[in-house]
């Protein structure tokens with residue numbers, strides 16, 4: 225059995241594809257609309273055909289309507305490439321006007337959404353994120369959501 229969460233001390237220790245996705249996620253932070261939190265998040269995912277789709281958080285004066293970068297990227301991917309399996313998603317964040325990354329583990333709502341994508345496509349999605357211990361983490365939504373609520377709960 226593989227480790228549910230793998231920790232990396234340096235970005236360089238990640239595989240080439242993950243490093244590339246982190247780079248694309250960093251680029252995507254420039255497209256965050258975060259005038260309220262000033263917390264700019266970028267996500268980049270790769271599909272089985274090699275397409276890379278990015279997203280950035282989009283906020284609203286009505287705060288609960290804010291949308292996380294991960295979900296912007298995931299929904300864009302399924303809306304434009306409906307039959308493609310999502311292999312991996314990288315998520316990074318920085319505070320506005322700071323260039324250094326800050327920890328950004330996916331929020332619970334995004335974990336729930338990624339879990340549903342994993343269940344739909346019957347394949348785990350690797351999640352790469354910068355954790356609170358300033359370490360890179362590699363995991364899956366299934367590993368992050370023990371006893372998660374899914375479609376089977378409604379049957």
Ligand code: THU
Nearest residue numbers: 261263265281290292293330331
């Ligand atoms: N945010 C994300 O984009 N992804 C997460 O997983 C955590 C939070 C955004 C939402 C909001 O725009 C800002 O970060 C502060 O919560």
